[in-house]
Amino acid sequence: MTRSERLVDVETLRFAYDDTPVLSRIDLAIDEAELLALVGPNGSGKSTLLKCLNGIHEPDAGEVFLDGTAISELSRPEIARRVGYVPQRERGRYPATVFDTVLLGRRPHASWRPVDEDLQLVTRLLDRLDLSELSDRPFEGLSGGQRQKVTIARALAQQPRLLVLDEPTSDLDVRHQLEVLEALREERDRGRAVVMAIHDLNLATRFADRIAMLHDGRIHAIGGSDVLTPETIEEVYGVRAEVERRNGRTVVLPDAPIATTSHDAVH
Numbered sequence: 001m002t003r004s005e006r007l008v009d010v011e012t013l014r015f016a017y018d019d020t021p022v023l024s025r026i027d028l029a030i031d032e033a034e035l036l037a038l039v040g041p042n043g044s045g046k047s048t049l050l051k052c053l054n055g056i057h058e059p060d061a062g063e064v065f066l067d068g069t070a071i072s073e074l075s076r077p078e079i080a081r082r083v084g085y086v087p088q089r090e091r092g093r094y095p096a097t098v099f100d101t102v103l104l105g106r107r108p109h110a111s112w113r114p115v116d117e118d119l120q121l122v123t124r125l126l127d128r129l130d131l132s133e134l135s136d137r138p139f140e141g142l143s144g145g146q147r148q149k150v151t152i153a154r155a156l157a158q159q160p161r162l163l164v165l166d167e168p169t170s171d172l173d174v175r176h177q178l179e180v181l182e183a184l185r186e187e188r189d190r191g192r193a194v195v196m197a198i199h200d201l202n203l204a205t206r207f208a209d210r211i212a213m214l215h216d217g218r219i220h221a222i223g224g225s226d227v228l229t230p231e232t233i234e235e236v237y238g239v240r241a242e243v244e245r246r247n248g249r250t251v252v253l254p255d256a257p258i259a260t261t262s263h264d265a266v267h
Helices: 046-053 078-084 098-105 114-129 144-157 174-189 202-206 232-235
Strands: 006-017 018-032 034-041 061-066 083-086 162-166 193-197 211-214 220-225 239-246 249-257
Touching: 018 046, 018 220, 034 046, 034 202, 046 162, 046 193, 061 211, 078 083, 083 144, 098 114, 098 144, 114 144, 114 232, 144 162, 144 174, 144 202, 162 174, 174 193, 174 202, 202 249, 211 232, 220 232, 232 239
Parallel strands: 034 193, 034 211, 083 162, 162 193
Antiparallel strands: 006 018, 006 061, 211 220, 239 249
């Protein structure tokens, strides 16, 4: 498959904060209708890679191609029509209702005022993410988990071809984690590519089509859930783990950290 036939191509990507390398050399291809999980310890480059996919960060070397076009050649509105981004923590302030906050996702597509189709789409998204009862509530008054779900709904309102999410389940309880991940899998089934950074390896094996393990700014291993082996987990995380198959699923059972200094910063 050529670059123009794939949705996303990441080629020899390098990125550093000041003089600190974060991404050393990333080569990655992402197809439509794929859910890719980025896993790895803190500081391995997951969030930085997501921001490069969205054009927030400009790489020091290499390029991200979207539909065969370098993302650096696209305007911000063009990127927003193609890529939806959900940060781990929403930094902005939205003195508006939940409905109006999600409606902001239509800005890349809408004229100066929303039309009925925009309003109907927002209503459907609030339904799907179990947010309808919060529709008239101020966004600023929500809990962290509720805010996270609203931010995901806002990104879905963009109707992007590529959806990138940084720890989308971090502030959610187990039930809402499953609801959000089921919703992301439905987006995959609708033909969207979904890339999410996630710490929970068992959620990654359950919901992702492929898993990319990042370590020291590189992709250490990539593939199905079979890339999670006791050896790769020890190499990437510095912990011992058992890996079992239960009812057709891969289950990771962490055991104990390895007594070395190379992973002291991982937590």
